[in-house]
Amino acid sequence: MDWLRWIIFVVIILAFALSFVMAFILLERRIVGKFQLRPGPNRVGPMGMLQPVADAVKILLKEDITPAKGDRWVHRLAPIVAFAPALLVFAVVPFQGKGPGLGFSLDQPAALADLNVGVLYIVAVSSISVIGMIMAGWASNNKYSLLGAMRAIAQMVSYEVPLVLSIVGIVIASGSLSLNSIVEAQSIPFILLQPLGFLIYFLGATAEINRAPFDLLEAESEIVASYHTEYSGMRFAMFFLGEYAYALGVSAIVSVLFLGGYKFPFGLLPQSFIWFLAKIFLVFFLMLWVRSTLPRVRIDQMMAFAWKFLLPLSLVNLLLVAAEGVSTIGFGWAAVGINVILAIAFVVIWANRFYRVKGVTVG
Amino acid sequence: MADAKKPLGQGILKGLALTLKHFLARPIITVQYPEQTLVHSRRLRGCDLVWDPERCTACCTCAKSCPQGNIRIETRLRPDNTREAVVFEIDHGRTMFCGLCVESCPFDAIHMGKASERATYSRESLVLPKEKLTISPERQPSGYFRPQFEAELPPQTLLVYGGRASEGPAAPAAPAGPPAPAGATPPAAGAPKEKVGVK
Structure with a gap:
């Protein structure tokens, strides 16, 4: 029966991921x-x-070009390495929980594998795409591709740190690394309980998947397309689809970690995968909203933002959540009030540490 | 360390509010091209040549002056001993719009056109016969260096000049007032309506 379940879920996840990427x-x-x-x-x-x-x-009708002096096999393999982890992320994402839901009930959580180290798995798997990027940049035999790939890696490695630290706050509050248990623990959605963590995770994830305003790797209006400059045809499309698959993955993870996944807020309605899908669209809309508002940052600003702004704040957030966990405050409505006020205060105070000298932000 | 300047981050919030307002409440402002079109400048020289059968005497000067041999004319003698063009074809796919035929015509019967929509599905349909070469609302002569045409052409509607797109059936409802000719070229005062003259 397990085999049947796995095959069904693989089909569901592939259909879900690819149709949502198209959408x-x-x-x-x-x-x-x-x-x-x-x-x-x-x-x-x-x-x-x-x-x-x-x-x-x-x-599909375009020619698939490999640079004459490039590393042919690495060049061919790179888009697959960059694209596949985006699908792997969905293996642990729970679509609906155990028990009665809207319309039908399940005897176990609707996920391909409810891993007890699900969060760790997601962090590990989503970092694999970096290897695809450096493979693409290296195999193109083009110094600009390689430079673009190096920038991409610098960006992704930098933003990984605050990203993971903000997830640790979630793990402390829910007491589990399994995504299903994290959803079950959210009688209050974690976006209210840890608004600072949500902000850090959202900004870090936006930078990690190279979306605007952190899309300076493939800034259409400024430079050539960094590591996928030499790609064409279906291999370029793999990178392109991969980007959207990662956007989908990040939307799903944010929905699970911060918005309560398949649960309706505060349990007003029974759980259903419909709420989960609606939350995915909501997070994606938020990304588009940010994209269409903010101009692109420079590379030094981007690095400074990760190391000087997000990293200290994520440490503060972690400390705050841990202190609440061991104190008598706990993770109830009192913590929500404290954390919302403190999050606004921290962001404002920390942002005011940076000031402008002749148009250059220093801090 | 933070002086009396505005705290960073306010601009981001303002920007987010503005874009959300645009998303929710603002109508689309771009011209929806196949349904709506803007009237080009009256002096535009598009990719078009127009021909006036009334003025043409079938002298074939234009065909002789064409460096590419794009103009094909077959003529016939009328009973009153004048000539008329039975066939008058211009290959719009080959012409480079050099205008030598326009300059050479002694009777001002051929003009550079204003139309710019020249996309077709076949090369053959770019060879325009004389029915398609005559002046019509879709095929206006260009007003460039021809003040007699410029005075009669509709004024330019560009968004930057405060004009609005002419609206087709699928266009959103908008007041269909006369287009404001605010920056468009004014009609050439006292332009001679009659023939400009043989050079």
């Missing part, structure tokens, strides 16, 4: 268009809904 590609263009007071792609199919299909058909 995200379209939604990003439509929603960012709406933010910029233009309609976005609306010609192919009803409301432009077949645009991703048209793009896919077009890109």
